[in-house]
Amino acid sequence: MAKTLKKINDFLAGLPMTIVAGVFLLIDLVPHLMEEFGGTEIHLSFLPFDPAWVTVIISGIPLLYLAIWRIIYNRGIAKISSALLICIAMFAALAIGEMFAAGEVAFIMALGALLEDATTNRAKKGLKKLISLAPTQGRRIRDGKEEMIPAEEIRKADVLRILAGETIPVDGKILTEETSVDQSIMTGESLPVDKTVGDEVFCGTINRFGAIDITATKVGKDSSLQKLIRMVEDAENKQAPMQRIADRVASWLVPVALLIAILAYAFTGNIVTGVTVLVVFCPCALVLATPTAIMAAIGQATKHGVIIKSGESLEKMGKVDTIAFDKTGTLTYGRLEVSDVIPFDSTLTEKELLTLTASAEAKSEHPLGKAIVARAKGQNLPLTESENFKMAAGKGISANVDGRSLLCGNEKYLTERGVSIDGQVHSTLEKLRTEGKASILVAEKDTCIGVIALSDVLRPEAKDMVSRLNAMHTSTVLLTGDHKKTADYFAKQVGISEVRAELLPEEKVQNIEALREAGRKVCMIGDGVNDAPALKTADVGVAMGSMGSDIAVEAADIALMSDDISKIPYLKRLSNATVKTIKFSITLSMCINFVAIVLSLLELLTPVTGALVHNAGSCFVVLIAALLYDRKFE
Known part of the structure; x- marks a missing residue:
């Protein structure tokens, strides 16, 4: 029975039937307008019933279903809702034969519900995509033999072998x-991290070079990836549905209206006056x-490449x-480029130096x-085929180029091969580290002949974007998985002083939780899978939609489809203007209601004219909102 009622309710509340209701209300409006303002009485005798009944x-x-449902299931004062007040007004109008007034308040409420639903529907596919990243099997080593087993059968202290290119199924050492x-799935770092015995x-990360053996330390639900999934689930569950402002004031609105x-009926002796008060008191606007x-x-935001998933956000x-920023892929492009070539x-x-190194690499x-x-290759430099190429995973390579024996790698790799690293090289490496750059040392025989530095590329609009946010009295924070020196360097470049x-x-x-506990309203901006829990935990999550992972986009409330972070100040201005418009519309609607109530008490309005005034207030609200669509916020 309950399911049948729900289906009937959903069908009647849908867009097609609401349009039908609006058409019949419009048909009923014509004779009332002629009678009230033209003095000519018109009857729709060709219809066997009043169109407003439809x-x-x-x-x-x-509307009645919603009011009763809230009375039954809501707790305390929340049982009294705007739907209840409008139902009372509707039945009062029906009781004295004012069909148009009854239909009008019900229709405006139905229209408002449709508009709200259109702005709050959200896709929730991100969690499924995150779960799909979890490895399904692992290669266990037992008694010297390899066996593929399901990931859920891996136990703590099991020894696992991970081949190049394979995903690590559990946390381990x-x-x-x-x-x-x-x-990158865990930390967002743009570079693979060198690992040794x-x-x-971590679970879900990818082994890039050679085979390694690990011992499982955290398995199943305790693994890092599963914790990541649970954090997204928990944050999703914490999201409260947007509560209508009308319902928040209904606890006092209903008794005051009644x-x-x-009192109006008691003092005037006219039941029509009392009903008119109820009609104009309805909080439809x-x-x-x-x-x-x-x-x-x-x-408006969609025109500018900003996808906002819900009104609440x-x-x-x-x-x-x-506003908290991730670094890689957000403030930067997330791609490495050669920044320095130092012989x-x-x-x-x-x-x-670049030609020799590129030939070797x-x-x-x-x-x-x-x-x-x-x-x-971008500089059209002639590369030579190398000989005797050898790679030490996570360290560097050796190769012969034009008869020259070259080593390219990190400092540890070169010193192990007998290359002396003097003070000049050390100071250069330290300088490059403070600038957030990765370095490849190049040596010939036992001498370091140069260094090539690589860096993530800062988005050119990042500095101006942060400056504009600061001018709007909005604080900025950098939250990144990158090394402290790298983070400090990029934060300084764009003007962010708070770095974690x-x-x-x-x-x-x-x-994010600490910032919120300190009383701050936090927006998180990121692009990677690793950012998904933070995007969900923040008051508002904004994802880089074009380059960002599908999971980050699904986890976020807002997506920048062009990856243009210069849109962040625009988004903030648009949001500020929207909140101000909502507050103004609410104030205006309440003022119109107050004037209408006074006019009703003076018996200058009837239920029909009261409904028209009530409708005019709703139209004003819609018109004011529509002005947001073409307003300039740049």
């Missing part, structure tokens, strides 16, 4: 060999104020006073090596 049935039944691990590796209507303004703002964005050998030019699979080769670096996803969440 509107009352179509729009009134869902490396027992043998060295490698580089792509752990004793280092920790009291005034009863109040109900429309929020969804119409939000719909216009969402339409737009309202909250208008109250945000702190230590006076006989070498920068182009010669041409067979490398490491992202740093590939970036060096890409730069050389080397953070795992759960630590980003903790930092």
Whole structure:
């Protein structure tokens, strides 16, 4: 029975039936207008019933269903809602034969519900995509033999072998060999992290080079990826549905309306006056104020490549006073490029050093090596086929180029091969580290002949964007999984003074929660899977929609489809204007209601003219909201 009622209610509350209700209400309006303002009485004798009855049935039944549902299931004062007040007015109008007035208040409420639904529907596919990243099997080593087993059968202390390119199925520690691990899913770092014996590796990250053996330390629900999934689930569950402003004031609105209507009838002796008071007291304009303004703002934002998923997030964005940024892929492009080519050998030019290094790295699979080769090819430098190419995973490579024996790698790799690193090299490396750059040392035989530095590329609009936010009295914070020096360098470049670096996803969440506990309204902007929990935990989450992961986009409330972070100040201004428009519309609607109540008490309005005034207030609210659509916020 309950399911049948729900289906009937949903059908009547849908857009097609609401349109039908509006058409019949319009048909009924014509004779009333002629009678009230033209003096000519017109009867719709060709119809066997009053057209407004269709509107009352179509729009009134869902309204009555909602009012009763809230009385039964809501707690305390929340049982008294705006739907209850409008139902009372509707039945009062029906009792004295004022069909149009009854149909009008029900129809305006139905229209408001449709507008609100149109702004709050949200896709929730991100969690499924996150779960799909979880490895389904692992290669266990037992008694010297390898066996593939389901991930859920892996137990703590099991020894697992991970081949190059495979996803690590559990958290663990490396027992043998060295490698580089792509752990961008967890930290957002743009570079694979070099790992050696004793280092920790995380579930869901990818082994990039060679085979490693690990011992499982955290399995099943305790693994990092599963914690990440749970954080997204928990944050999703914490999201409260947007509560209508009209319902928040209904606890006093309903008794006040009834009291005034009863007093009006008692003093005038005219039941029509009491009913008119109830009709004009209905908070339909109040109900429309929020969804119409939000719909216009969402339409405006869509034109600018900003997708806002819900009205609640737009309202909250208008109250945000702190914006937290991820670094990689957000403030930066998330791609490595050669930034410095520094020869230590006076006989070498920068182009010669780049040509030698690119020739040696041409067979490398490491992202740093590939970036060096890409730069050389971009400058049309002639590369030579290398010989005796060898790669030490996570350290560097050796190769012969034009008869020259070259080593390219990190400082540890070169010193292990007997290359002396003097003070000049050390000071250069330290300077590059403070600038947030990764370095490849190049040596010939036992001498370091140069260094090539690579850096993530800062978005050119980032500095101006932060400056504009500061001018709007909005604080900015950098939350990143990158190294502290790298984070400090990029934060200084764009003008962010508050930096929190080397953070795992759960630590980003903790930092967001700490900011909120300090009384700050926080917006988080990120692009990676690792940012999803923080995006959900923040008051508002904004994802880089074009380059960002599907999971980050689904987890966020707002997506920048063009990855243009210069849109952030625009988004903040639009949100501020939307909140102001909503407040103004609410104030205006309440003023119109107050004037209408006074006119009703003076018996200058009837239920029909009162309904028309009530309708005019709703139209004003919609018109004011519509002005948001074309307003300039640049």
